[in-house]
Amino acid sequence: MIRKATNQDVQFILSKAKEVANEAMLSKDAISQEQALQMALFTLEQKGYYLVYENKNRDIAGWVLVGENIDYITNQTHAFIYELYVLPKYRDLGIAKQLLQAAITESKLYGFKEIRLNVFANNFAKEIYNRIGFQDLQTIMYKKL
Template sequence: MIDRPLLLKFLHRSYQELYPETGFDHLRTTLNHYFTVDTPLWWVRTETEQVVGCLWLGNSVDQISGDRHSHIFLLYVMPEYRRQGLGSALMATAERYAKTKGDRQITLQVFTNNQTAQSFYQSLTYQPHAILMRKILP
């Protein structure tokens, strides 16, 4: 499947922007585990067919209600194509798709140090719902 290597490339780009010192070799395993025919993927292409953005949508279960819902695994637009409405268009596509599946919510994870992404999602009326906490063990 041609989408798999390209999706892996975009996963790497996304994480390396925030954490350039990390290799992220584990992303191939993550992709192999979660990327299926049931997890839709949308690409943004330029007029010359260059891929400049993507959105990968999966499934999750709400830990409070037990309801299955859509979960955004990845939204990525190449830096030189940002602030042109591409991310908003991808999010609108995901929301329409989720509604056709009967979902009542979409979730996503955003890193606390990614203020740009947090502001973007909040501009689309996404709000924090839970806090992922961690402790680095010595």
Template sequence: MEIRTPTSAELELILTLSPQALFEGTLGGVMPTSEKIKGLIEPLLAKGCRYFIAVEGGDLAGWILFGKSKDQFTDTPIGFIYELFVLEQFRGKGYSKQLLSKALDHLKSENLLEVRLSAFSGNHAIKLYEKAGFHVRTVNMSLNL
């Protein structure tokens, strides 16, 4: 397995697969259009966020999208994990852990002191994040009316 930045063709493939990734990450709550995905991701890439991908035997296995952000109250620079996804046939082999580790190393090299992310309650990736040292910082709640 290799972890690296994607080629432009691989980036296009990620954008094609991202609606399904978001659907799974929101536990079936959101199925965005490709246009919506591009509208979310292109501004992140324009501000310096980046992808790392996992490749196995020439095939895309998964990706992580991360970059710098700011605390909404203090404007303190922080790192943020925007997306982490591994294709179903590659799951359970440690790709997520390796992608997360590589992104965290990169954010640490930029002298950031904190990294945040958001995950839907019940998302199986929460266990991975907790093992990596993440902890609950805030709680978002909703009420269906």
């Protein structure tokens, strides 16, 4: 079942903030717990919210953090997925896809015409996003000096 997170759910999710952020960046310690919390709390303060996937035992198996963002070139607002995470023991069960679909449905209900997300190029989740219909919008490139 997918539902909006309770305050207790949010506390559990935030306790995993460092782990989630570092996995998304394909790193072990690029982000501290404090930095990861700061990012999540900023989104929550800006009317973002978590949807959680609850299994039969009522345990949280995964979540998605959805909010609003603005394209500073077009000045258009859109829904944005800030975080998608499935706990390791619940992976490969289609939970990420269900959470993404729920985020898309919720965003439509709020009147958004577009939903975006950011993913690191080598992150395995990019394949899931492509299968659901997300397309590349821009590429950020870098060169170490």
